[in-house]
Amino acid sequence: MNNSENYPGEVFADTADFDSGIRALVPHYDEMLHALVQAVPADSRQILELGCGTGELTVKILQHCPNAQVYAVDYSSRMLQFARHKLEHLGLVGRVSWIEADFGNWAESGLFAGVESPLDACISSLAIHHLRDELKFKLFERIHDRLHQDGCFWNADPVLPEAEALAAVYEEARNGWIREQPIALEEIRAKMNRGTTHGHSSHDHLAPLSMHLDFLSKAQFSTVDILWKYYGFAVFGGYRS
Numbered sequence: 001m002n003n004s005e006n007y008p009g010e011v012f013a014d015t016a017d018f019d020s021g022i023r024a025l026v027p028h029y030d031e032m033l034h035a036l037v038q039a040v041p042a043d044s045r046q047i048l049e050l051g052c053g054t055g056e057l058t059v060k061i062l063q064h065c066p067n068a069q070v071y072a073v074d075y076s077s078r079m080l081q082f083a084r085h086k087l088e089h090l091g092l093v094g095r096v097s098w099i100e101a102d103f104g105n106w107a108e109s110g111l112f113a114g115v116e117s118p119l120d121a122c123i124s125s126l127a128i129h130h131l132r133d134e135l136k137f138k139l140f141e142r143i144h145d146r147l148h149q150d151g152c153f154w155n156a157d158p159v160l161p162e163a164e165a166l167a168a169v170y171e172e173a174r175n176g177w178i179r180e181q182p183i184a185l186e187e188i189r190a191k192m193n194r195g196t197t198h199g200h201s202s203h204d205h206l207a208p209l210s211m212h213l214d215f216l217s218k219a220q221f222s223t224v225d226i227l228w229k230y231y232g233f234a235v236f237g238g239y240r241s
């Protein structure tokens, strides 16, 4: 499915290239998602996923939480369609409600039709960093408000180093990973098409991990924690209470 007007976060011109391409670009992608999923209680029933993309995290969470229904949100109909086919093939599609929406709108105005709350969990991977910082904070507040008393929010996202001196270290760690891949970076780049702006998202608005943790605490999350980190990628979040 080719389209010259990709949205931020779609990453590849052809959605079919996403699953292999993202694994080449993001170090330990599967391990990162695994760490996130493990933190969600297996008896969770209502789960909101923001920026589901091709459904890789969706599949993992449904397998981890056998009684869960997932509200999978993405603003890209291409991504939602691809994810839906994947989950149909895996026999999991009946446990997902697909919502084509911009989660930045939810952060702004709180209008998000079709999601029943309170939620047991909210999860997201590689998506929220497309929002500017002030909206990230508002989104964390919205998520907190829609969670069950003991509900949790876990997010896997790229983060900036805490000090400029570490920027080269982070970059080299990522480049080292990419060099080890069976596909050359030039070949991956040729398949990429990074959208600049759509709705509330733009290419990348990275922030240091400490800022995310601060936002979570200010949004009233308790037990804020970092579950996993590999240089510029981290899984972090917390519990409502």
Ligand SMILES: C[S@@+](CC[C@H](N)C(=O)[O-])C[C@H]1O[C@@H](n2cnc3c(N)ncnc32)[C@H](O)[C@@H]1O
Pocket: 007, 008, 009, 010, 011, 022, 050, 051, 052, 053, 054, 055, 056, 057, 073, 074, 075, 076, 079, 101, 102, 103, 104, 124, 125, 126, 127, 130, 199, 200, 201
């Ligand atoms: C890099 S992909 C990650 C997909 C998936 N979570 C994963 O880890 O493989 C980011 C996804 O977030 C979606 N996205 C980005 N900004 C969004 C927004 N403001 N509202 C809804 N979806 C958004 C993109 O369309 C894309 O599918």
